[in-house]
Amino acid sequence: MRAIPFLVSAAVVAVAGAATHLLSRFMPLPHVSVVFLAAVVASAILWGFWPSVFAAVLSVGVSSFFFYSPIFSFQVADLRDIADLVVFVVVAAWTSRLAANLREQSLLARRRREVVERLLAFSERVAGASGEEEVRAAIREYGGAGTDLEYETAFQVHAAIALERARLRREVNEARLRAQGEALREALLNSVSHDLRTPLATILGAATTLEGLGEATSPAVRRELAASLRQEAERLASYIENVLDLTRIRAGQIAPRLELVELSDIVNAALLRKQRALAAHRVEVSLPADLPMLRLDLFLMEQALANVLDNAAKYAPAGSAVSVEVARVGAEVRLRVSDEGPGMEAAELPHAFEPFFRGAGGAGRTASGSGLGLAICRAFVEANGGRVSLAGREGARGAVLEMYLPVPEGEADTMEVADDD
Amino acid sequence: MTEVGARVLVVDDEPQIRRFLRLGLEGHGYEVLEATDAREGLRMAVARQPELLILDLGLPDRDGLDVLAELRGWSTIPVLVLSARGREAEKVRAFDLGADDYVVKPFGMAELLARVKAALRRRRAGAATEPVFRVGGLEVDLGRRAVLVDGAPVRLSPKQYRLLQALVAHAGKVLTHGQLLNEVWGPAHREDIQYLRVFVRKLRARLEADPARPRYLLTELGVGYRLCAPDQFDTLH
Structure with a gap:
């Protein structure tokens, strides 16, 4: 040549x-x-x-x-x-x-x-890379051709810088997560020391009063002490369940078992479990009979709804209405729980789903919430492929929580069951 | 007709739990026997012939589910199982092995007493099967194979009737998905839970005034179904 x-x-x-x-x-x-x-x-x-x-x-x-x-x-x-x-x-x-x-x-x-x-x-490929793995893939693609010494030298410098940047980005992310984790741990410790001690103090106080007064107490006083023993023990139990749920969420141990189920079964189970907590409220339920079956984890969804009902029971005054409405909206099913409690201020709404967040306004401070219910609710609903939102009631006091759950594709087929032989 | 005076065996290793169960049950007229582990529990179940067993699943010497399985080898005594929350799979297994009811710790005495009472009543009523089962406005005439809702006859397909019949035979008791599928469709279909769910939806549409808020055919979440017993109907609705 x-x-x-x-x-x-x-x-x-x-x-x-x-x-x-x-x-x-x-x-x-x-x-x-x-x-x-x-x-x-x-x-x-x-x-x-x-x-x-x-x-x-x-x-x-x-x-x-x-x-x-x-x-x-x-x-x-x-x-x-x-x-x-x-x-x-x-x-x-x-x-x-x-x-x-x-x-x-x-x-x-x-x-x-x-x-x-x-x-x-x-450089453009690397700038768009989301992690070290992608940077390495770009290096494999663009380098190593062995064509040109000048290119190779310049390329190696670029590649080294890109890798370093990706590593730094990861470290910054990890540090941020660690900081969040530490903030959460601190909040958890504060919460444990307050939310465990208060009911324990009441229980111990009521029990020693019963012991000490013995026969001298009137039946009315005994009943009242027993009632406060029960209430505080229940509060303690639900708090511990919440902390355990939160720990499972933080540890990434939420593995939803999705199966085609009736949402009405979940709603009825949650309402039954919270029957006593909601005994003083007017509970209104609207559940259409022709809802499609949904692909959900029964127990995660039941817990998510139970937490919302718990909040309504806690914050909304006795005698007020708590309503649960389910409706199909396009490709989703909407589950809406509204109450006539103090609701949340607009500025607080974006934080409502953060762990340990408690509304400052109205009864938020005085009621015995741990600030975990909604955080768990959101995590569980999202694990089921859904989403949640919280708003105020229009032109009235109260809170409206909505869960949107996807209707599985081809849901019409699920009804095709041969009725008989 | 009274359950009072029945002999109840409590098998639990926690002394505090045993103490409050004994106080609560004795306060309501029951005779209470106590066992602290599986071996003693099984021995007493043979020697003292209790009418009901309250069995904790977290025993020190053996898995409570094993004890239940062994017990069912020779006894049909009603068994009420106690366990912690979050163990749904355990719950299903307990029912499949023949538990009569299940209570999640922590529980209140009122709830436990209601379940003890219901289990004993089912036990005593079980022998004499009435030809006509009635709960609320639902009437199932087992002799004539006829079903009435609020006095009006309802047509059911043979499979739907068989499902209802199975639930009537154990009214008030939870039947697991597997037990119902086995009973109506045979052992090859024990896993077709989704099929059963759709089938129950259809049966509810015929029996219930509001199928989304059933009053007769109740769901035990993740476990199975239960037909409301006549004596539970008034307290529930």
Whole structure:
């Protein structure tokens, strides 16, 4: 392949020779070397230094053989022709050098552009990468071609920087999660010390009062003490369940067992479990009979709803209405629980689902919430592929919690059960 | 007709739980026997012939479910199982092994007493099967294979009737998905829970005034179904 530039150079010189021959028929050409010079320069630009030197040597041979007298001999008789040839050789050598340099520079510039473009493409890929794995994939794709030393050097620097950046990003993320975890642990500790001690103090107090007073207490007082024992023990039990649920969520141990179920079964079970807590409220239930079956984890969903009902029971005043409405809305089923309690202030709503967040307004402070119910509710609903939102009631006091649960695709088929043999 | 005076065996290793169960049950007229582990429990179940067993699943020497399985080898005594929350699979297994009812710790005495009473009553009523079962407005005439809702006859397919019949035979008791599937469709279909759910939806549509808020055919979440017993109907509705 390396012979081609020389062969083509020879051809160009031959063409130049032929052209000189043709031209000399029509007009006298005292300095034929000018035409050959054009051939040498062309060869230098196209193929570089050595092919052009070859073209120059060839040109000297051809012109002395064909054009300088004595013709058909390499001898050159005329002194002027000798001078002409000498000047030709000097000029040809010089222009060859210049033209070849020019060519190399343009080649270099083109290669540089390619390198820069490739590095740029690599940088863009890396900038869009979300983790170290993707950065490594980009490095495998763009590097290691072994094409160009310059590229390889620049690439390695870029790749090292990209990896370092990805590592830093991960570390920052981990640090943030750790900080969140620590904040949560602290909140949990505060909560445990308060939410465990208060009911325990009441239980111990009521029990020792019963023990100490013995026969002296009236049946009414005994009943009251027993009631407060029961209430505080129940509060303690539900608090411990919540903390356990939260711990499971934080440990990533929520593995929903999704199966096609009746949402009404879940709603009825939660209402039954919270029957006593809601005994003083007017509970209104609206459950259409033609709901599609949903793909849910029975127990996670029941717990999510029970927590919401618990909140309503805790914060909404006795005698007020707590309503549970279920309706199909497009490709989802909406479960809405609304109460006539103090609700939350607009500024608090975005935080309502954060663990240990308790509304500051109204009865929020005085009631015995741990601030875990809604956080658990959201985590459980999301584990079931749904979403939750909390809002105020329009034009009235109260809170409205909505869960949106996806209707599984092809739900119509689930009703196709052969009725009988 | 009274359950008072019945002999109840409590098998639980926690002395405080045994203490409050004894006080509560004796206060309501029951005779209470206590066992602290599986071995003693099984021995007393043979020697003292109790009428009901309250069995904690977390025993020190053996799994409570094993004890239940062994007991069912030779006894049909009603068994009320006690266990912690969050053990749904255990609950299903307990019912499949023949437990009569299940109470989740922590529980209140009122709830436990109601279940003890119901289990004993089912036990005593079990022998004499009445030809006509009635709860609320639902009437199932087992002799004539006729079903009436609020006095109006309801047409059921043979499979639907068989499902209802199975529930009537154990009215008030939870039947697991597996038990019902086995009874109506045979042992090859024990796993088709989804099929059963759809089937129950259809049966409810025929029997219940509001199928989304059933009063007769009740769901035991994740476990199975229960037909409301006549004596439970008034307290529930």
